[in-house]
């Protein structure tokens with residue numbers, strides 16, 4: 236009989252207990268799909284003050300530094316490799332041995348590893364993941380999928396951090412962590428799905444308008460909607476990477492083309508990641524700017540880990556920084572009504588507008604991915620914007 240090869244992976248409980256054994260029990264980070272099982276385990280087993288899902292990865296390094304100052308213990312910061320960009324500044328000017336010399340154990344999910352097929356936004360980041368660590372002078376290892384070897388690597392990392400007070404990175408390949416299903420699922424009682432909400436908003440915007448959509452499922456659902464409706468994709472800029480910057484891309488377009496409405500389709504995780512961008516949007520008073528935040532209180536695209544999106548009042552934040560009109564809806568008919576108000580108002584009154592659409596978590600299992608390349612997407616929208 237043909238034997239199936241044994242799949243070797245690390246149990247999340249093993250990793251968590253091993254770190255705990257070495258005195259590391261404080262986690263901060265931004266979730267990643269490659270670290271989904273570990274993040275779920277940490278969420279279930281660390282108390283709320285020992286696992287902080289940060290606004291962005293740089294903030295997580297800040298939290299780790301604060302924890303070290305108060306306890307003398309290094310913390311673990313988890314992230315997708317796309318978060319490396321967000322941590323370079325605090326790694327170079329806060330934790331580095333030439334500045335405060337503070338140890339942090341970095342756990343970096345390696346999307347786009349050379350030789351492993353991945354989406355276009357991960358290819359470049361995958362190539363430079365370890366090179367960036369080297370250039371920053373951060374020692375690292377690729378974590379073994381065998382527990383015994385992984386334990387030895389973790390011990391080496393901890394010894395290194397204790398002796399040098401420097402950061403150390405564990406780079407995590409796909410399928411390193413065994414399955415773990417989150418037990419403490421925070422359900423919201425919302426009924427509208429993000430995909431339905433996206434379809435309603437996309438159907439309500441005029442043919443001249445453009446959309447800048449954010450990283451993850453929001454862009455994928457918008458792309459599928461256009462395909463299903465036999466529409467082209469030239470009006471949409473799908474920000475497949477660069478999480479948290481969609482509103483600034485949209486602002487750049489809105490300022491250059493003030494007679495055209497620009498809609499930003501944002502997620503709560505992304506909006507919070509670089510929330511300061513909202514103040515900059517408001518400071519320019521773009522009358523042609525509509526910021527739609529599909530708020531499910533989660534990083535849905537990478538496993539549904541919670542954000543603070545539904546615990547804070549995003550419309551109030553937008554209003555406080557100077558958005559002219561802010562709305563929040565959670566039902567289909569409310570959404571349609573609000574869109575017609577926004578559409579009628581925009582011709583007369585001032586923007587920017589923020590529309591929060593509270594939606595439930597989850598996505599269609601057979602959701603596809605954009606079939607055009609990022610460069611094709613750029614060329615198509617630039618041609619459309621020239622019209």
Ligand SMILES: Cc1ncc(C[n+]2csc(CCOP(=O)(O)OP(=O)(O)O)c2C)c(N)n1
Pocket residue numbers: 265266267315317318321429449450451452453476477478501502503504505506531533534535536537542
């Ligand atoms: C800088 C950076 N960190 C992390 C990621 C991984 N990532 C991709 S989508 C996503 C979640 C987005 O959440 P949200 O904006 O709330 O949208 P949702 O998926 O819930 O619709 C994350 C964390 C990334 N792409 N870039």
